[in-house]
Amino acid sequence: MRRRLPPPGSGRTTLDVLNAELARLGDFGRETLGPCLSMPRLLFGSKDSLPGDGSGYVPLAPPGFRDGDYVTLRYRHHALKEGHVNKYQKAIVDVSRLPADYFDGEAESIHIPIKYHCRRDPPRWSASLLRVHHYLDSWEAYSYRNDARAAKRNCREVRFVFCCSLTPLRQKLERTVCARLLRVDVQKYCSLTDSIEKCYDEKGKEAAEGSSDVVRHWLGGFVAAVGEAKAKELLAGAGSFVRLE
Template sequence: ILDAIRYVSREVKEVAPCHLMPRLRFGALENLTCGEESERVNRLAKKDFNFPEMSTLRYKIHGGKNNFEANKFGKVLVDLSRLSDQAVSEWPKNVHRPFRPVCTVPIKPYEEAILALNHYTASWERYSARQDERRTCKAWMEMAFYTKGNSCQQNIHHWFPRFVQHFGTTKAQVLLGVDLRNRSTVVDRCPH
């Protein structure tokens, strides 16, 4: 990623040491009407992989690009080698804008971004696995069942068949942490 940013910096425009990536938030609703190519990829994942754990293949409904209400603040990549010792010595106060003197306000138009971040709410099981008091059932329900956005994000699933073809099924399973003996039974509902 850093090589890509440096290339863009040289060829297109200067990239700040704190590079903001807009966020595209995906809920936990599966879209089953995304076309034959998407279904072909899903069949491959269901056959040889633990499909319930594969958020990028399962969930395709997201907040509209540039919809702050749905996507919230972006995230940053920081090139620490370009920050002063003083900036790095201060404890970051916010993950969205960790070094205020060099990190801009964490809102950026999607179309202007060199990189963007897909942020998956995913299943309740995955969402609640991180110990964070903000990760409540109510918060998950609001994000998981968001339906005011776009769906069938077709460019997301293309990585998977190429990944499997490049590494082969067995090695791809290892790299993706798949244990077919213990297929996951993902919990898609939180306790009320």
């Protein structure tokens, strides 16, 4: 299936690709793909590439645009494929193929929005029809948004945070339980500072196992499709961060 994917910049959309596969495979394809398609993530770090640094970097932004304004063009270094640091899969749902009552109530998880149709186990990177590049971005971008998830931005699992948030007395009493649960040196990790900055640095270090240019051609194709003037209008402000009140 992956061999039939169009190259970046071809002008074909995700919907075009899915519809083509459904038409090719018929009823079997509808059952195989299903209305919920899970996609593995790959974390891209904050390491910049420069011409002549030996990394193979070549600027790809067309005239009038800058690579540095777009994370998909700027960042090329990524984590180990299928490594734990990439975290949970993403899902894309074709809502036209599901009855309205499927959307009553709350989803189990944003990563598994429809329990019956969305797979729990992350798909293999090598076999997945679609993949998601997940960008750490610059520190300015990472620390920019002050939303409900900010307090949860740490590099620990939820159970890990529980152990590390214990008072010193409870740490002493429950260290054995935590160690058995985590299978790590709890005292060592509980002494770490779970600051956003530290988490950002740790993720950046883990996202340096390889490099990829596979999606970096999109901007040239986009400008060619809509024209330079329209592209600049639609992309105005990309790469800028106006401080939120």
